[in-house]
Amino acid sequence: MVLIYLLLLPISITILVVITVSRFLTTSAASKHRSPPLPPGPKPWPIIGNLPHLGKQAHISLQRFSQLYGPLISLRLGSQLLVVASSPAAASEILRTHDRLLSARYVPTVVPYDTVELDRKAIVWASSCSNDQWKAFRAMFRNQIFSAKAIESQAAVRERKVAQMVEFLEGKLGEELFSAGTDTNTATIEWAMTELIRNKGAMEKLREELMAELSPPLLGKSQIDESAACRLPYLNAIVKETLRLHPPGPLLLPHRASESCEVMGYTVPEGAQIVVNVWAISRDPTVWEDDPTSFKPERFIGSEVDFRGQDFELLPFGAGRRMCPGVPLATRQIPLVLAALVRNFDWCLPDGEDPAEMDMSEKFGITLQKEQPLLLVPNGSSL
Numbered sequence: 001m002v003l004i005y006l007l008l009l010p011i012s013i014t015i016l017v018v019i020t021v022s023r024f025l026t027t028s029a030a031s032k033h034r035s036p037p038l039p040p041g042p043k044p045w046p047i048i049g050n051l052p053h054l055g056k057q058a059h060i061s062l063q064r065f066s067q068l069y070g071p072l073i074s075l076r077l078g079s080q081l082l083v084v085a086s087s088p089a090a091a092s093e094i095l096r097t098h099d100r101l102l103s104a105r106y107v108p109t110v111v112p113y114d115t116v117e118l119d120r121k122a123i124v125w126a127s128s129c130s131n132d133q134w135k136a137f138r139a140m141f142r143n144q145i146f147s148a149k150a151i152e153s154q155a156a157v158r159e160r161k162v163a164q165m166v167e168f169l170e171g172k173l174g175e176e177l178f179s180a181g182t183d184t185n186t187a188t189i190e191w192a193m194t195e196l197i198r199n200k201g202a203m204e205k206l207r208e209e210l211m212a213e214l215s216p217p218l219l220g221k222s223q224i225d226e227s228a229a230c231r232l233p234y235l236n237a238i239v240k241e242t243l244r245l246h247p248p249g250p251l252l253l254p255h256r257a258s259e260s261c262e263v264m265g266y267t268v269p270e271g272a273q274i275v276v277n278v279w280a281i282s283r284d285p286t287v288w289e290d291d292p293t294s295f296k297p298e299r300f301i302g303s304e305v306d307f308r309g310q311d312f313e314l315l316p317f318g319a320g321r322r323m324c325p326g327v328p329l330a331t332r333q334i335p336l337v338l339a340a341l342v343r344n345f346d347w348c349l350p351d352g353e354d355p356a357e358m359d360m361s362e363k364f365g366i367t368l369q370k371e372q373p374l375l376l377v378p379n380g381s382s383l
């Protein structure tokens, strides 16, 4: 009996060792091939996922989730996975490091054309942002429509239009006027005027700059030289500060992962929708130390931070291959209109309303707008 036992013991030990070693090898091989987890995020409900968590102000809800779960989070919108980047480092990973794989476009099924036709005709609905057709569109924007030469050659037309706007407003002195629009430029001008009415010091400083810099070459009262206006440091700081606090596209336009890839130690799977919460980044106190929710154009005076896609703390136009091609036009039009409005009129709220009491609520939609449209009264300028 003892002999049998002694004979079997080495065999059993050998079998045990073989099983243990082979198990160890299999698990370590599997863990090597297992992809990292999805970014963390709030627990989804069955079927509808996190849809009820988003509410009407998605950019604000997503900011709260990023404060809880980190700079890269994921949520489920029904069956669709949504990945949200909410820090400059996460934005840089999405829009720079993995730009090629994460710049495809999510085309909603309600758009009544097939993908091939959309790719051929419509840049903002093109499903892929790396094919030849899309590159040709972008090259046309860069080299023709928004080239420095084209922008300069149209300056006189814009100056004339702005002079007409001023003449129109001169006929309305003392009357109540609505200022509201849905596009990115008008939304920016509306927010800038709102902030200037609330921040008298900034309005005064801007008026002084306009008086000092624009008065001498002024021909007619209402005519403003666009290229002179867009070089004014304080005016440009106001435009930057407005776009920081009120980016018209708070989440940019959704991107789509054309292939699975690893971002900040997490997996962003193929087909995931990706947004960058530039609104949250712009108000992050760890990024913007000096009272980030206050309107302080001075923070940009003497600062190198710009919105041209290199500084990931300020991304109103996005960055990378899908960055807004309209930047050269927007950065001419917005300062020109603001300069004309402030140079030619004193503005006040109707019925002696107190600017400190203004409703600053936002309406989340195609562009982030003022929920209550701005209502201002133009008066003759004291300049």
Ligand code: HEM
Pocket: 123, 124, 184, 185, 188, 247, 248, 249, 252, 253, 254, 316, 317, 318, 319, 321, 322, 323, 324, 325, 326, 327, 329, 330
């Ligand atoms: C304050 C003004 C503006 C802001 C804040 C703005 C912002 C943006 C943003 C955030 C995107 C999406 C970037 C992305 O998908 O990652 C975009 C795309 C685009 N913008 Fe603008 N934009 C402005 C003005 C303009 C103007 C004036 C034009 C042209 C007249 C323009 C034309 C476009 C086009 C064609 C695209 C799509 C580009 C593509 O997907 O390849 N934008 N813009």
